[in-house]
Amino acid sequence: MMLNETGVITNEFWLDRWKTGRIGFHKEGVNPRLMDYWADLPKGSQVLVPLCGKSNDMIWLAEQGYQVTGVELSSLAVVQFLGDNDLVYSTHQEGDLKIHTVEGLSLRIVEGDFFSFTETGFDACYDRAAMVAMPADRRAEYVSHTLSLLTASAFVLLISLRYDGDNQGPPFSVTHEEIGQMWGDKIQKIASEDLVQTNTQYKDQGYGFFEESIWHIVPA
Template identity: 60%
Template sequence: MTNDFWLERWVSGKIGFHQEEVFHKLIEFWPKLPTNSKVLVPLCGKSNDMVWLAEQGYQVTGVELSPLAVMQFLADNDFTFETTQFENGMKVHMVQELPLRIIEGDYFKFQEQGFDACYDRAAMVAIAKPERPNYVKHTIERLTPSAELLLVSLQHDGELNKPPYSVLSQEVIDLWGEKISKISSENLTQLDPQYKARGYDFFEESVWRF
């Protein structure tokens, strides 16, 4: 998927991947980290999971390509913010009410390092298989050697050539390394009729940590 594909999805409002509520498995499985730990949220969209993380006392950095998604996130939460633009075209929006900032631009141009944790609910599954190794490598380079990761993957029997992509468990292990482990897994078609209605017979959502 090209950048233009995702920009168009936001402009046309085709953002079924966005969830208004905080993801319950984030609350259940997020590791206890020291206050002010730096948390990276790649391809963050306008997820309110970032608000929850910031409310826990972490310094949260979301990175998002779509200017529309960024502005909607800031407006929906009625945040006061200051914006700085850099020479590479990326913008930083600093929220005043919480320890939270949004980097607006291409994630692969984001070069900051030293993050203590990463939260990926819908980033890796939005990236086509050929680009996933590059995504994982780029993300790991942003993290400290002892960083924590909370990752959500999906495996389903739906269309394989469009997001959310189905990612096999072995691929997750191959990409992130042997230190990653699956801590939760469930077939959502057994819990929510909307998945059956969308044509899935199997839609497994797994949570991983290292």
């Protein structure tokens, strides 16, 4: 998704960000929100990580005993993830997607457009920076597609952002009302933090507030 002359984000936008190293959305180490708020799911649960980048959160999830599938558009991100973690893997093609299966760890990376990934039956989803990477005109489609890949009783851990000011993403600001409309009435906000109060960089960038919220969909 890249910003073309009409202001629409295209796939090339993200590919260019990876190519030029403008990946401020990437965080080193394991996200503490994941460790604090992930549910204690049965070992072997199938976990989906959309728009995974080269996040080490996937390593952490696999080490907990889950079967982890990350989906990422950028081949550079995939190569860096596999190389940075010294992972041995095999690759095969499925249609437009490349499947990289890691040896010795219950982890695979699907390289390609997330909307082309149609495998179903996932028991859980971890979305740290996927929904907020989607422009408004594709956000509902992203959520609908994600939900179509999950079981009816799947657990979801979602991290969202809501902020003011003229600097409009990505990552994009998403209202709580919009999250409820897209994800359904089972989603519940369980924690939030105004990063302006805890990190001076957000105040320096002119934000009046920059709220990070944690959401769960918990199996009934």
